[in-house]
Amino acid sequence: MRKYYVDGPMGQVHIREQGEGPALVLLHQTAWSSLQFKNAMPPLAARGIRCIAIDTPGFGMSDGPDTPPTVTDYADSLAAVIEALDLDRPMVLGHHTGASIATSFAAAYPGVVDKLFLHGVPIYTEEERAQRLSKPHYDQTPREDGSHITDRWGIANTVSGNKAAPEAIHWSLVHFFWAGPNEWFGHHAAFKYDIEVDFKALVTPTVVISNSGDVLHRKMPYLQELRPDFTYASIEGGTFHIVFEDAERWAALVADHILGESG
């Protein structure tokens, strides 16, 4: 595993890389960082895939903007990274907010992406998006007794249906507070973004992944209706931390699709 920075339009972008072979760019969900793929990168690398996991601007060790960016802004940052690394037609994989960025990028830069992987596509109705955007942001202000962290633990656990492993909740919290007061930028961008337009227009071969324990799993039939020509793959169970918690199983599915051994 090698870590490094490249310069992007929003400042320094932090990257974790492992493996040799066809390049697979990995985009994490909010509020994580490339560390979300820490457990998945070794098995992917062992299958001959070059994993390039990127800290989205404002998360992990990447610089962030001062004002809320759009998904298009994140996609432009990704374009700068791919150019700086001189990647020739990489595959791009995004999970949740990362899937939004991947979709926007593939749509805005057709021909650049060899293959697209979208896991947990945040495709919401206009009402769902408006409702989510109207919610107040979590107040991160540190309290003397540290209860701002444990209160958040409760929320994170509830959101996962009390099913996520403590280790996954733990790391999601470390990332949440590490990102700081602008942590909400990630979800704000994702819920402002009308992914349906870009999703319908994609010209890139796409694999849509979902796991039945993920809140976004219910959107699978709708996605299939929009793009019956895409490949769809489901994993039984798991939470929205599946990439971290069940990395072996997840990486095997992704590698099978990349190497054409998906059955």
Next chain:
Amino acid sequence: MTIKRGYADGPFGQLHYEEAGDGVPMILLHQMVQSAVQFRPALPLLAKQGVRAIAVDLPGYGMSATPDHAPTTDEYASIVPALLSHFGLDKAAVCGHHTGASIAVAVAHRYPDIVSKLVIQGVPYFSAEEMAEHAARPHGAEPVVNDGSHFNKVWDRYQGAGKGESSTDSIQWSVLCYFMAGETEWHGHNAVFNYDIMPAVEAIKAPTLLISNTGDMLSPQDQNLAAARPDFEFKKIDGGTFQYVYDDAEAWASIVAEYATRS
């Protein structure tokens, strides 16, 4: 002045650093269990006052690679010549706080030719007997538990260490850095308490500034050190906690920059 981050290769794998300024070079070594984040408020202030400030994450902390064994203080010290060669520098001032001060002492002891000046604060200047007592105490990282209360435990520990007088911001970063370090968070303290610091201090040849703040738990050790080396410049500050470097960055940076740039 903006902070730039990067990686250098070191004896334990990749070393992550944060850097600002282009004046007199200075390597900054953090306390346990933190990272270069400890110096974030101070870096631009040092830079403005003529210092090229390079704060490094010690091996196993922040974003730096984790060693495969618990390093000795002398082994930690060996990262400094590696850093200087990365930056193409022959010499630099070395500044360390708490565990970082122990390591800075070891750098000045083992590599006298590369240290232009030494700045140490809150030095674990213990006798061999006191060291053995500390080293015998049980150690180990706080494990992740189901209800997230491990965050509270570490939060309370740090709040207590500053008698509730540290800023909540500094406590927050300490807690996050603690969990970033993970299972090997005890490595740094282990090195400190197994280090024979007294003869090393005796051997120091570099011009040295010893800073001490009375609210720091290591203030008595600083006093003993000042008595042992009356030739060191001694700067005593009233109050503050072990988070002085972060909480009073402005005052701290002025003292350090004045000493570093003095001809």
